[in-house]
Amino acid sequence: WVCITEATFDGANINLVFDAADTVAWNTSGGFHFHVFAGTIEASTAGVNNGVSDGTGSWALTDQLEFSTTPGAIGGNADIESVCVRIATDGHGIDSLTSGNCWPVERPEG
Numbered sequence: 001w002v003c004i005t006e007a008t009f010d011g012a013n014i015n016l017v018f019d020a021a022d023t024v025a026w027n028t029s030g031g032f033h034f035h036v037f038a039g040t041i042e043a044s045t046a047g048v049n050n051g052v053s054d055g056t057g058s059w060a061l062t063d064q065l066e067f068s069t070t071p072g073a074i075g076g077n078a079d080i081e082s083v084c085v086r087i088a089t090d091g092h093g094i095d096s097l098t099s100g101n102c103w104p105v106e107r108p109e110g
Contacts, residue, residue, distance in 0.1 A: 001020065002019070002099065004083065004100070005017050008106045009080065009105050009106070013069060014070070014074070015066075016085075018066070026063035026064075028062065028063045034086070034088065035094065036059060036060045036061070036084070037057060037084050037086075038074045039083060039084055040075065041058060041075045043100075046084070049093070050089075050092075051091075053094040057075060058075030082103060085101065
């Protein structure tokens with residue numbers, strides 16, 4: 001399992017903090033890892049065409065509990081309202097549609 005616990009947009013990047021199962025050695029090079037995507041993207045599209053995903057969406061991958069990316073890299077834009085995460089397999093397919101969550105993107109005041 002993986003959960004987003006913080007998502008902030010600084011005008012250029014979305015900065016994310018995750019909590020995840022500590023029994024897994026997360027690894028983007030041949031292991032289970034996280035696929036991050038805009039809340040407007042269907043989870044079933046946020047991986048390559050295997051497992052429960054069909055590969056038609058946009059996503060970024062990470063194996064870190066803190067991650068930063070641009071909205072465009074995950075299928076969003078500067079008005080992005082939420083971001084999502086799911087666990088992906090070593091082949092970059094989504095392992096389970098219920099393996100993660102979505103979280104609202106906060107913006108600094110000002």
